[in-house]
Amino acid sequence: MEIKITRSKNLKARPADESKLGFGKIFTDHMFLMTYGPEPEWHDARIVPYGPFELDPACVVFHYAQELFEGLKAYRTADNKIQLFRPDCNAARMQDSCDRMCIPPIPVDDFIQAVKTLVEIDKDWVPHTDGASLYIRPYIFATDVGLGVHASKNYIFAIIAAPSGAYYAEGINPVRIYVEDEYIRAAPGLTGHTKCGGNYAASIKAGDLAEEKGFAQVLWLDGVEKKYVEEVGSMNIFFKIDGKIYTAACTGTVLPGVTRRSGIELLKDWGYDVIEGKLAIADVMEAGRNGKLEEVFGTGTAAVVSPVKELYWKGESVNIGDGKIGPVTQKLYDTMTGIQWGRLPDDKNWIFPVCEG
Ligand code: COI
Numbered sequence: 001m002e003i004k005i006t007r008s009k010n011l012k013a014r015p016a017d018e019s020k021l022g023f024g025k026i027f028t029d030h031m032f033l034m035t036y037g038p039e040p041e042w043h044d045a046r047i048v049p050y051g052p053f054e055l056d057p058a059c060v061v062f063h064y065a066q067e068l069f070e071g072l073k074a075y076r077t078a079d080n081k082i083q084l085f086r087p088d089c090n091a092a093r094m095q096d097s098c099d100r101m102c103i104p105p106i107p108v109d110d111f112i113q114a115v116k117t118l119v120e121i122d123k124d125w126v127p128h129t130d131g132a133s134l135y136i137r138p139y140i141f142a143t144d145v146g147l148g149v150h151a152s153k154n155y156i157f158a159i160i161a162a163p164s165g166a167y168y169a170e171g172i173n174p175v176r177i178y179v180e181d182e183y184i185r186a187a188p189g190l191t192g193h194t195k196c197g198g199n200y201a202a203s204i205k206a207g208d209l210a211e212e213k214g215f216a217q218v219l220w221l222d223g224v225e226k227k228y229v230e231e232v233g234s235m236n237i238f239f240k241i242d243g244k245i246y247t248a249a250c251t252g253t254v255l256p257g258v259t260r261r262s263g264i265e266l267l268k269d270w271g272y273d274v275i276e277g278k279l280a281i282a283d284v285m286e287a288g289r290n291g292k293l294e295e296v297f298g299t300g301t302a303a304v305v306s307p308v309k310e311l312y313w314k315g316e317s318v319n320i321g322d323g324k325i326g327p328v329t330q331k332l333y334d335t336m337t338g339i340q341w342g343r344l345p346d347d348k349n350w351i352f353p354v355c356e357g
Contacts, residue, residue: 001045001110003032003117008049014163018129021165023302024137028122028161032114036104037143037154045114047121050160056145060152065198066142068097071301072258074119074134074161076126077342080357082119085340086350087112089258094138096256097194102151103140111138112352118159120355127163131171133340135164135302167234167302168216172333174309174325175216177232177296179281180206181314185253186230187223192253207233215312221281222253228278235300236260237308239279240328241287242294249276259299262350263332272328281313288318295326305333 008029015021027050034045061067070090075083091111098105106114115136119126126134138159142152168175183206186192191199203218210218217233230248231237236257238247245267250256267274287293288311296308307325311318320326325333338344339351 001113003114004044004046005117005121006046006048007121010049014125018127018132018163019165021127021132021163023164023167024135024162025164026162028125028134028163030118030121031161032118032157032159034106034110034114034157035155036157037152040104040153042104042106042110042157045110047118053156055143058145058147060142060144060146060150063147064142064149065196065201066101066103066152067139067198068094068101068103068194068196069137069139070094070195072115072136072138073301073340074126074136074354075340075342076128076133076357079342081342082123082126082354082357083342084115084119084352084354086258086262087115087352089261090138093195093256093258094140097196098140100191100194101196103142103155106140106157114138114157114159116352116354118161122161123355123357125161125163126357127165129165130341131337132163132165134161136161164302167300167304168306172307172325174307174320174323176214176310176312177217177219177308178210178213178215179311179313180210180218180220181226182206184223184226185220188252190223190253192223192230193250193256195255203233219281219311227280227282229281229284230254232298235298235303235306237296237298238263239284239287239293240295240326241284242292244273244275245328246275246277246279248279257299257301259301259304259336262336263299263305265348266332266335267328270331284311285313285316285318288320293318293320295329296320297326297329297332299332305329305336
């Protein structure tokens with residue numbers, strides 16, 4: 001794929017204090033764009049100065065949310081190399097989301113090339129501070145003009161990037177999670193397995209209510225019986241009960257997280273039984289009451305590996321361990337971030353080099 005590059009003539013000031021970046025608040029100098037339609041192919045790949053879109057108010061995306069996105073990160077290693085973690089998995093997942101949302105897929109190689117090229121051009125924005133990275137947000141949205149509900153024939157594929165720190169204000173400190181028993185996030189046949197914006201829009205109300213009560217996020221139960229644990233607002237979730245590790249299976253209602261699948265591989269390498277399947281919230285609470293709920297942690301690109309210290313469900317709280325990060329959670333966090341930042345060898349070929357820093 002040929003990418004036309006137009007460099008910004010007004011480079012922005014980069015953040016002076018990388019410890020205060022927050023998540024997804026400021027953006028780099030450039031963005032990647034590619035267009036689909038009116039001819040039936042992706043074309044006109046380009047990198048241009050970061051800036052607003054001019055869109056017709058009747059664009060399909062504004063009315064019917066035909067849209068999807070991805071999230072991945074670029075890391076700066078101690079020897080000043082810039083690298084990505086498993087961008088091929090994001091590219092493949094984006095294709096799956098495209099299929100469900102009737103959006104023409106981006107070839108995997110083009111996706112990776114686009115991400116790499118943008119990161120290389122904006123490489124000075126990849127943070128130098130431990131724990132901070134460049135969060136990359138690829139997304140596609142429908143630009144047909146008109147109010148009929150149909151698959152658009154025109155789209156924009158865009159990639160923006162934001163130097164970011166921890167997703168949660170708590171950082172690696174354990175968070176409190178509210179188990180949602182009124183609203184649902186997904187149901188069989190719907191879009192739970194895709195990264196479409198609509199999934200997140202529908203989750204905001206429950207998230208806000210939980211935050212008002214002092215919880216970091218909600219834990220979603222299955223949408224049919226509200227009985228089985230599925231995932232948390234911005235991450236997959238794992239439970240260590242009596243030595244075994246459980247997480248929901250990816251059978252259509254759970255996001256197939258890249259950190260999730262990487263974590264499962266590492267945990268299995270370390271000899272843990274990892275069970276992907278149905279786990280009833282009642283059994284989790286019971287294990288909590290009996291002292292068998294040893295660790296709970298979330299995984300996600302933004303959240304990395306995030307310990308949970310408390311679950312609240314229907315008026316009852318269970319505390320997990322002693323409220324501090326558990327040993328398996330810590331080991332997974334250290335290993336995952338060790339590979340991502342190049343402190344540990346990449347035995348699994350998960351790292352895609354981009355350039356010298
Ligand atoms: C990510 O982890 O990359 C995500 O897309 C989650 C998002 C809600 C921040």
